[in-house]
Amino acid sequence: DAKTTQPPSMDCAEGRAANLPCNHSTISGNEYVYWYRQIHSQGPQYIIHGLKNNETNEMASLIITEDRKSSTLILPHATLRDTAVYYCIVRVSYNFNKFYFGSGTKLNVKP
Amino acid sequence: EAQVTQNPRYLITVTGKKLTVTCSQNMNHEYMSWYRQDPGLGLRQIYYSMNVEVTDKGDVPEGYKVSRKEKRNFPLILESPSPNQTSLYFCASSFNRDRETQYFGPGTRLLVL
Numbered sequence: 001d002a003k004t005t006q007p008p009s010m011d012c013a014e015g016r017a018a019n020l021p022c023n024h025s026t027i028s029g030n031e032y033v034y035w036y037r038q039i040h041s042q043g044p045q046y047i048i049h050g051l052k053n054n055e056t057n058e059m060a061s062l063i064i065t066e067d068r069k070s071s072t073l074i075l076p077h078a079t080l081r082d083t084a085v086y087y088c089i090v091r092v093s094y095n096f097n098k099f100y101f102g103s104g105t106k107l108n109v110k111p
Numbered sequence: 112e113a114q115v116t117q118n119p120r121y122l123i124t125v126t127g128k129k130l131t132v133t134c135s136q137n138m139n140h141e142y143m144s145w146y147r148q149d150p151g152l153g154l155r156q157i158y159y160s161m162n163v164e165v166t167d168k169g170d171v172p173e174g175y176k177v178s179r180k181e182k183r184n185f186p187l188i189l190e191s192p193s194p195n196q197t198s199l200y201f202c203a204s205s206f207n208r209d210r211e212t213q214y215f216g217p218g219t220r221l222l223v224l
Contacts, residue, residue, distance in 0.1 A: 043216050
């Protein structure tokens with residue numbers, strides 16, 4: 001049970017912002033939203049996570065709606081190397097084994 | 112360099128021949144986990160360990176064993192591999208604390224003939 005819904009694929013022009021949506025309408029109050037990405041068949045790479053406030057780090061920004069039922073991962077200036085499958089995961093902070101990846105969104109960054 | 116390592120990275124074997132995939136992390140993480148990834152099914156958790164000598168089943172544990180005798184190592188054992196265990200395997204680790212994220216190894220691609 002992935003508890004998240006993501007579009008299967010998206011395209012983005014190189015240099016433009018990539019906005020990846022995620023629906024998590026059944027999220028509980030103590031569940032965090034995590035984003036990972038997987039480039040080709042490499043190990044998944046952590047990007048960012050948040051609870052209710054928007055978050056930003058050197059890789060991306062995470063915007064969580066006020067009702068917490070959806071979020072958007074923003075890559076501000078997508079490059080070809082950002083082409084990957086992006087996974088949105090909700091997880092109870094103290095329950096490490098409940099980490100479901102779902103199907104993810106394949107982001108294609110095009111020149 | 113902080114990392115999770117797996118060996119071997121690629122393995123071709125035959126049905127029934129016992130094999131072990133090793134996983135090691137140098138970050139002093141308490142929590143370690145194994146996943147398999149198959150087309151159309153995403154990543155599914157096989158086993159996990161909250162600390163030394165503490166292991167538990169994930170979502171797809173059948174046909175696999177694990178052990179956690181040391182904090183840094185978490186080997187995955189296939190006692191009698193079958194073709195349906197052909198997959199891409201990932202080991203992951205993290206601190207066993209609130210909000211900690213998991214770090215993944217590079218993957219082991221296994222083909223069972």
